[in-house]
Amino acid sequence: MFVEKYGPWALIAGGSEGIGASFARKIASSGVNVFLLARKPQPLEEVAQQIRQTTPVTVRAASVDLSAPDLAPRVAELTAGLEIGMVVYNAGAESKMVPFLDRPMPELMRLIGVNVIGPTTLLHDLAGKMRVRRRGGIIVVGSMAGFAGGSRMAVYTASKAYEQMLTESLWWELRPFGINVLMLIAGTTNTPAMARMGIKLEGTGNPVMEPDAVAQEGLENLENGPTWVAGAHNRAALPYMCTPDRKAAVEMVSASADAMG
Numbered sequence: 154m155f156v157e158k159y160g161p162w163a164l165i166a167g168g169s170e171g172i173g174a175s176f177a178r179k180i181a182s183s184g185v186n187v188f189l190l191a192r193k194p195q196p197l198e199e200v201a202q203q204i205r206q207t208t209p210v211t212v213r214a215a216s217v218d219l220s221a222p223d224l225a226p227r228v229a230e231l232t233a234g235l236e237i238g239m240v241v242y243n244a245g246a247e248s249k250m251v252p253f254l255d256r257p258m259p260e261l262m263r264l265i266g267v268n269v270i271g272p273t274t275l276l277h278d279l280a281g282k283m284r285v286r287r288r289g290g291i292i293v294v295g296s297m298a299g300f301a302g303g304s305r306m307a308v309y310t311a312s313k314a315y316e317q318m319l320t321e322s323l324w325w326e327l328r329p330f331g332i333n334v335l336m337l338i339a340g341t342t343n344t345p346a347m348a349r350m351g352i353k354l355e356g357t358g359n360p361v362m363e364p365d366a367v368a369q370e371g372l373e374n375l376e377n378g379p380t381w382v383a384g385a386h387n388r389a390a391l392p393y394m395c396t397p398d399r400k401a402a403v404e405m406v407s408a409s410a411d412a413m414g
């Protein structure tokens with residue numbers, strides 16, 4: 154069923170580590186060929202090789218910067234002739250936590266590129282092709298930070314909110330065409346990106362999830378859109394993030410961010 158609904162190819166943007174690599178392994182083990190995108194060639198090739206050794210599917214990998222201005226023609230060229238039945242847009246974590254005014258504009262524009270321009274560009278092309286075929290699946294990985302602004306992550310929280318609104322709208326618009334769209338909200342997750350940022354994962358009072366568990370919840374809830382929050386503890390925190398008392402929400406997010414380093 155999974156292959157008929159979402160095959161023969163899945164494109165995973167940010168598929169070389171963490172949650173994206175978990176998605177790639179799980180989708181491949183369902184029998185769908187996977188096309189992995191990320192910037193660094195070596196981790197890409199390592200994940201691709203691992204999947205080739207453990208599943209019979211075809212794996213492709215390409216070094217692509219999702220914030221690059223030529224993203225549309227580059228992806229069009231890479232995917233020409235492939236029927237992409239599933240898209241996972243995973244990339245989009247912050248690389249450092251610094252106050253807005255202390256961040257150079259090029260860094261902020263790169264984050265906007267990955268979280269705003271990237272998913273808009275990729276989905277406009279690939280969801281358009283799914284609409285013609287009247288089937289497909291789309292998962293965009295968002296963040297609890299998209300529900301409220303907070304300390305040292307102004308553009309991150311803003312861009313995650315954009316991704317969520319884009320994805321929820323597409324859930325509605327594409328539903329009549331048999332396309333399942335899901336905004337998968339992750340909370341604190343033990344990924345290499347978090348380790349590179351030097352984020353404290355333990356002892357902050359924030360439960361931490363493993364990438365496999367987040368990806369598993371995404372795949373299990375692909376038909377439960379528009380939005381699924383991974384982890385019961387994150388779902389329990391939602392009323393505090395989505396409260397009309399925005400002062401309380403921003404204070405809570407900021408305290409939590411400051412505790413993590």
Ligand SMILES: NC(=O)c1ccc[n+]([C@@H]2O[C@H](COP(=O)([O-])OP(=O)(O)OC[C@H]3O[C@@H](n4cnc5c(N)ncnc54)[C@H](OP(=O)(O)O)[C@@H]3O)[C@@H](O)[C@H]2O)c1
Binds near residue numbers: 172217296344
């Ligand atoms: N980890 C958490 O605690 C957490 C919490 C909430 C939400 N999330 C969300 O979960 C998703 C995954 O997060 P993550 O922590 O695993 O880190 P991430 O950096 O967003 O994702 C890692 C993957 O994305 C690729 N990537 C990053 N920037 C890219 C770019 N400009 N172009 C192409 N590929 C790019 C990385 O490879 P390269 O570096 O080689 O390009 C890698 O394959 C993000 O959307 C994030 O917002 C994570």
